[in-house]
Amino acid sequence: MKRKTYLTSLFLLAFLSINAQFSWEAITAITNDPANGQRYDDVFFLDQNTGWAANGFFAAIYKTTDGGVNWTLQTDGNTLAPGQGLYFRNVEFLNANVGFIGTFQGKFYKTSDGGSNWSEVTNISPNPAGICGINTVGSSTVYGVGLFTEPATLIKSVDSGDTWTSTDMSAHATALVEVKFFNEMIGYAAGKSATGGIIIKTTDGGANWTEVYNSGNAGEFVWKLQILEGSSGNTIFGAVQQAATTSGRLIKTTDAGANWTEKNVPGADIQAVGFISETHGWMGGSEAGIMETTDGGDTWTNIGVGGNLNRIFVINNTYAFAAGTTIYRYSDATLSTEDILGERLPLKIELSENPVEDLLKFSITYRFNDNMVIELYDIQGKLIRQLAKDRTANVSGETKNYEFPVSDLSSGLYILNFHNNTGRQSMKFIKK
DSSP states (O other): OHHHHHHHHHHHHHHHGGGOOEEEEEEOOBTTOOOTTOOEEEEEESSSSOEEEEETTTTEEEEESSTTSSBEEEEEHHHHSTTSOOOEEEEEESSSSOEEEEESSSOEEEESSTTSSOEEOOOOSSOOSOOOEEEEETTTEEEEEEOTTSOOEEEEESSTTSSOEEEEOTTTOSEEEEEEESSSSOEEEEEEOSSSEEEEEESSTTSSOEEEEEOSOTTOEEEEEEEOTTTTTOOEEEEEEOOTTSOOEEEEESSTTSSOEEEEOOSSSEEEEEESSSSOEEEEESSSOOEEESSTTSSOEEOSOOOSOOEEEEEETTEEEEESSSEEEEEETTOOHHHHSSTTSOOEEEESOSSBSSEEEEEEEESSSEEEEEEEEETTSOEEEEEEEEEEOSOTTEEEEEEEEOTTSOSEEEEEEEEETTEEEEEEEEEO
């Protein structure tokens, strides 16, 4: 009877997770964290598992390889430039090995081994006063802009950071904070001019720029930008950091910058913006917690999580991170790989990729002879089809690979259910 109750509980755990709610939570398990309330200025992820976070005041870079569950301190300002009081503004990676750190002190750093070692980039001329924004695009192109305290400079590399060009941008802006490119040629930079917060656009890789937005209020910045994934570069969100007598605002274009709409956002010093669809997203700043909208910015709710935000980094429509007083994660808090695939069940199941295009691939590591039924459900818990019935023998510790075509599925979230000798467990995946 006890074993039957145990298996029933596992079954319920798997299927209750289907209707679980997505939410934001603070991540506190950052190893050797010296932050003491000082802001994390940036967070960047290559995929759902591998990411880096930059603490500003303490000039510290942390890395995670398990989606933010655990973090390791990789380097800090005392290691790179003892006694110089570095402030790390941002961190971004071109690939798993090549990454960059921007600072306020005119020092710019590169790693070629995933962050284990960093070296100062000294071949930028003229050297920028500081770098506030970095964007990697394509296989080898890197852009950077700065500084929010002026002057405005653009740096660019087309060979993964081996060589650089530096351009005085004072003809277009008094200060630049953010840079985002849709591809190597088409991109946007944000900051301020003498007349207001601005966004400028290039279609030739930064050779020429045109102003496409001006807030019209001197002293305001356009602080952060986001190009919505899947919008072909047409839908862009921006955060307008208000001046003393104005309010923070969300700005949005759906035609690649030709026209913009504005929506007021509660809270002081709005800086961060991140959306998972054209209507559902979040913003934040120095005082307000994470502000959420589900109607494109017409109304906002303070969700009571987060503070002092500078960056919201969206990975996909079910996974995002934010940098502020600490690092925050948006996910389905009730469906955890550790919870379901832990010591209670003997199976180790790993998806080869997530999101999935046309072919669903995963592996199962069996610990003893087993019988397995693999089923596919939609997010409401409706069975779509049985994928496989399998019987394994003499495979203790062996990993077996599976693959199934899913090109007939619509884009969205799905559930894999695994039923073996010891019970059930489930795993979500996203179909592109």
